[in-house]
Amino acid sequence: xxxxxxxxxxxxxxxxxxxxxxxxxxxxxxxxxxxxxxxxxxxxxxxxxxxxxxxxxxxxxxxxxxxxxxxxxxxxxxxxxxxxxxxxxxxxxxxxxxxxxxxxxxxxxxxxxxxxxxxxxxxxxxxxxxxxxxxxxxxxxxxxxxxxxxxxxxxxxxxxxxxxxxxxxxxxxxxxxxxxxxxxxxxxxxxxxxxxxxxxxxxxxxxxxxxxxxxxxxxxxxxxxxxxxxxxxxxxxxxxxxxxxxxxxxxxxxxxxxxxxxxxxxxxxxxxxxxxxxxxxxxxxxxxxxxxxxxxxxxxxxxxxxxxxxxxxxxxxxxxxxxxxxxxxxxxxxxxxxxxxxxxxxxxxxxxxxxxxxxxxxxxxxxxxxxxxxxxxxxxxxxxxxxxxxxxxxxxxxxxxxxxxxxxxxxxxxxxxxxxxxxxxxxxxxxxxxxxxxxxxxxxxxxxxxxxxxxxxxxxxxxxxxxxxxxxxxxxxxxxxxxxxxxxxxxxxxxxxxxxxxxxxxxxxxxxxxxxxxxxxxxxxxxxxxxxxxxxxxxxxxxxxxxxxxxxxxxxxxxxxxxxxxxxxxxxxxxxxxxxxxxxxxxxxxxxxxxxxxxxxxxxxxxxxxxxxxxxxxxxxxxxxxxxxxxxxxxxxxxxxxxxxxxxxxxxxxxxxxxxxxxxxxxxxxxxxxx
Numbered sequence: 049x050x051x052x053x054x055x056x057x058x059x060x061x062x063x064x065x066x067x068x069x070x071x072x073x074x075x076x077x078x079x080x081x082x083x084x085x086x087x088x089x090x091x092x093x094x095x096x097x098x099x100x101x102x103x104x105x106x107x108x109x110x111x112x113x114x115x116x117x118x119x120x121x122x123x124x125x126x127x128x129x130x131x132x133x134x135x136x137x138x139x140x141x142x143x144x145x146x147x148x149x150x151x152x153x154x155x156x157x158x159x160x161x162x163x164x165x166x167x168x169x170x171x172x173x174x175x176x177x178x179x180x181x182x183x184x185x186x187x188x189x190x191x192x193x194x195x196x197x198x199x200x201x202x203x204x205x206x207x208x209x210x211x212x213x214x215x216x217x218x219x220x221x222x223x224x225x226x227x228x229x230x231x232x233x234x235x236x237x238x239x240x241x242x243x244x245x246x247x248x249x250x251x252x253x254x255x256x257x258x259x260x261x262x263x264x265x266x267x268x269x270x271x272x273x274x275x276x277x278x279x280x281x282x283x284x285x286x287x288x289x290x291x292x293x294x295x296x297x298x299x300x301x302x303x304x305x306x307x308x309x310x311x312x313x314x315x316x317x318x319x320x321x322x323x324x325x326x327x328x329x330x331x332x333x334x335x336x337x338x339x340x341x342x343x344x345x346x347x348x349x350x351x352x353x354x355x356x357x358x359x360x361x362x363x364x365x366x367x368x369x370x371x372x373x374x375x376x377x378x379x380x381x382x383x384x385x386x387x388x389x390x391x392x393x394x395x396x397x398x399x400x401x402x403x404x405x406x407x408x409x410x411x412x413x414x415x416x417x418x419x420x421x422x423x424x425x426x427x428x429x430x431x432x433x434x435x436x437x438x439x440x441x442x443x444x445x446x447x448x449x450x451x452x453x454x455x456x457x458x459x460x461x462x463x464x465x466x467x468x469x470x471x472x473x474x475x476x477x478x479x480x481x482x483x484x485x486x487x488x489x490x491x492x493x494x495x496x497x498x499x500x501x502x503x504x505x506x507x508x509x510x511x512x513x514x515x516x517x518x519x520x521x522x523x524x525x526x527x528x529x530x531x532x533x534x535x536x537x538x539x540x541x542x543x544x545x546x547x548x549x550x551x552x553x554x555x556x557x558x559x560x561x562x563x564x565x566x567x568x569x570x571x572x573x574x575x576x577x578x579x580x581x582x583x584x585x586x587x588x589x590x591x592x593x594x595x596x597x598x599x600x601x602x603x604x605x606x607x608x609x610x611x612x613x614x615x616x617x618x619x620x621x622x623x624x625x626x627x628x629x630x631x632x633x634x635x636x637x638x639x640x641x642x643x644x645x646x647x648x649x650x651x652x653x654x655x656x657x658x659x660x661x662x663x664x665x666x667x668x669x670x671x672x673x674x675x676x677x678x679x680x681x682x683x684x685x686x687x688x689x690x691x692x693x694x695x696x697x698x699x700x701x702x703x704x705x706x707x708x709x710x711x712x713x714x715x716x717x718x719x720x721x722x723x
Contacts, residue, residue: 063163065189066091066134067142070126072119073230074144075101075682080722082110083688084148088156089140095130102682103144109685121238122201131195138163138170139195140188147177147225147722155220168194168212173357177225179400180366182292183357185218202238203256218358225722236260251282258290262297270294274310284319288361291320295329304333321361324350324368331375344379347372369399370406377409390414404556407619415525422528426454426520426580427503431493432471433461435511438626440470441547442511447476451520454478454507457497462487467511491593491601498592501583510577512626514543519622523580526618533560534585534613535606537574539621545628552621554578560614565713567610568655568698569675569720571648576602578623585613599640600647607655648677656698660705667694680723692721 067089071078085092092111096104097119107114117129131139148156159170168191175183190206197206208214239257242248248257254277261270277290291314298307311330314320331346350372355363373396380389393414396406428446432439439458446456456476460468460483471481482496498506505527507520523536539554554574557563563572586592589612593601609615649672656663663671674683674691683691695717702710 063138063160064090064136065138065140065160066093066131066136066192067140068093068095068127068130068134068195069142069144070095070097070123070130071099071103071107071144072097073099073101074103075099075106077145077225077227078103078106079109079683079685079688081142081144081146081148082107083685083692084146084153085142086110087153088160091134091136093130093133095126095133097126106682106684121241123204124198124200127198127204128196131190131192131198134192134195137165137192138167138189139192140190142222143224145224145226147223149221149223149718152220152222155217159217159220162215163189166213167191167215169206169208170215170217172217172220172222175221175223175365177223179403180364180370182362182364183221183355184362185216185358185360188222200253201242202235203253205252216358236264251277251280251286254280255282255286255290259293262290262293265297265300267297267301267303270297278313278318282318284321285361287314287318288320292325292362292364295326299329299332299336302336304336307333321359322349322353323361323363324353324355324372325364327353328367328372328375331372335375340379340382344376347375347379351376366400370396370403373399374405374409377406381413386413401559402557404619407556407558411522411526411618411620415529418525418528423453424504424524424528425502426451426505426507426524427497427501427583428454428456428507428509428520429494429497429501430456430458430509430511431461431490431497432458432463432467432511433487433490433493434463434465434630435467436463436465436470438512439467440473442509442513443471443474443479445514445516446509446520447474447478448517449515449520450518451524454520455480455501455503457482457500458511459484459493459497461489461493489595489598491595491598494601495592495595498583498586504583506581506583506586508577508579508581510626512628512630513575513577514547514624514626515578516622516624519578520580522618522620522622527580527582530616532614533616535579535581535609535615537572537580537615537617538578538623539617539619540575540578540623540625541621543624543626545626547624547626549624553625554617554621556617556619558616558619559712560616561709562712562716563606563615563617564610565709565716567607567615568659568661568713569652569671569716571603571677572606572615574617575623575625576606577625585609589613597647597651599644600651603648604651607651610655611658645672645676659702659707661698661701663694663697667697670694675720680720688721695721 065088067085071094093113094107094111095115095117097117104114113133115133127141169187170189171185172188173183174186175181187206187208194206198204199207239260248254254273258270258273258277261273274290274294294310295307308330311326315322327346327350331343334343334346350367351369354368355365357363373392377389377392377396380392393406393409455478457480458471460481462484468481468483471479482500484493505524509515519538527533527536539552539556541549542551542553543549591609594604597604652671653668670690671694674687699710
């Protein structure tokens with residue numbers, strides 16, 4: 049343990065830093081924050097308040113300073129207890145679900161060189177993980193003598209004295225990446241206890257109380273707390289914090305006039321800045337009240353107010369560009385100003401290229417129509433085996449497509465039920481039924497259909513899935529306008545055996561570089577049966593589905609395809625994937641888990657090797673053990689460091705080989721390590 053003093057290093061004096069966490073049942077995320085903290089902390093202190101999982105064991109892998117204390121429904125007591133155990137010059141608090149980028153870790157290490165005995169508090173940017181999130185400056189590091197002054201049983205903080213020397217570092221960002229909520233009602237329950245005891249009497253606590261009530265749509269209580277807050281005549285920051293959550297609540301409740309009045313009062317009487325967030329919600333209120341001209345004025349106003357990460361107010365990203373531009377796009381389109389509408393949509397895409405909404409707009413409204421007379425044939429490929437329960441629905445969803453120039457090639461793979469009879473029950477001449485005398489497997493059946501296909505485009509389809517009516521038209525139109533794309537997927541809804549939706553699948557990245565990087569370390573994120581492929585691409589590259597990769601022929605196919613051509617995915621969800629016990633993927637995972645794992649690892653190893661990466665047997669084993677197909681495990685410290693080391697080696701070799709999707713790969717690997 050470091051002594052609490054500044055120590056010399058050459059001509060410089062360096063501050064020491066204790067990092068303190070309070071945790072409870074955080075085994076899924078604790079390793080990632082501690083693996084970041086040990087890189088800049090001189091002392092790491094973890095106070096566990098009653099974990100029933102492996103949080104304590106994980107913490108002890110990183111530090112000997114692990115303490116167990118009972119939870120007393122007070123975050124302030126827990127924070128102060130952790131800080132009281134610190135011996136370094138400064139104390140930094142972190143949450144178990146915080147994450148840090150490498151660049152911010154480096155900046156924190158450099159920051160320690162700037163800390164002096166005269167520094168009292170350091171503010172850094174605190175931001176929820178993602179693009180459309182809230183952010184703001186938070187007091188993150190305190191001089192040790194001040195670190196035990198935390199107040200507040202919930203949303204605790206150290207009251208800042210006007211005489212203290214503050215250091216603002218907005219360039220350092222710590223992300224809050226919440227994966228789950230242990231006790232969703234905890235904060236409100238603590239606040240109610242404080243209120244019932246007559247102690248909810250300061251503006252800081254009231255502003256957070258407003259937030260908790262507004263997020264639960266407790267409108268009457270939230271508005272009463274808001275009035276109590278205003279009666280205190282607090283400074284603008286406290287009013288603004290409560291305001292943003294109350295505004296969202298009022299918009300949800302369609303109380304548009306009350307929303308406008310609340311914003312007006314806060315801005316005119318309490319000095320709250322008119323932010324892009326507030327202008328955007330004034331626009332929503334105007335739209336709700338049937339005034340599109342006023343809505344447009346407010347959205348345009350929002351685009352002229354950039355987010356200020358260095359302010360001491362809560363800020364929201366995306367309202368100054370992405371969201372407001374999307375609204376302006378819609379208003380212009382409704383007026384018939386299609387060119388202006390597309391300009392606003394493109395501006396939204398520039399603000400957030402990974403966003404889904406602007407891409408759906410582009411696909412539906414701004415993609416040029418096909419050239420006159422251009423109507424390529426689409427061959428829909430459907431291998432089928434004992435599919436009598438579902439194949440009728442699957443076939444109907446293809447025959448009912450808005451794109452009618454198609455042929456549906458069904459290969460009955462030696463079914464022993466009435467699959468073929470169901471297909472023959474359709475009188476549509478576009479259906480071609482091929483039969484295998486015996487069961488050859490889905491790969492062989494798919495290849496047979498691909499060889500028989502006469503279409504320019506090949507659309508894959510499973511015998512138990514469904515395609516939405518515009519799936520083929522959307523894919524053909526996109527591929528006609530984006531000749532560099534060879535394979536195009538779509539998003540998929542998940543459905544149960546009865547056809548009830550229960551979720552969705554698809555990451556929706558457009559960039560082919562993303563898929564090239566993704567297929568180096570794992571499978572695709574869209575369904576094979578949602579894909580459309582250029583037939584010339586298969587023929588020129590001699591690509592087919594490998595029959596020796598039963599259950600993983602899709603993964604092998606796309607891995608090889610990614611080395612030869614561009615893969616992309618529509619943002620729209622145009623496919624429905626049925627999950628049931630009879631599905632091939634479910635059966636293979638259930639009946640042959642070890643064989644599937646070996647095959648998965650083999651394909652990944654081949655993918656890396658084909659891109660010039662040569663890993664040792666030990667490194668291959670690390671990937672196989674710590675990066676399995678069926679979900680990422682909770683790693684211990686040694687495992688996390690091993691995996692990080694293998695990732696570094698992969699990136700090093702790819703960089704030497706001139707791999708062109710390193711930026712995308714770096715983002716993917718960072719997300720994996722911080723899952």
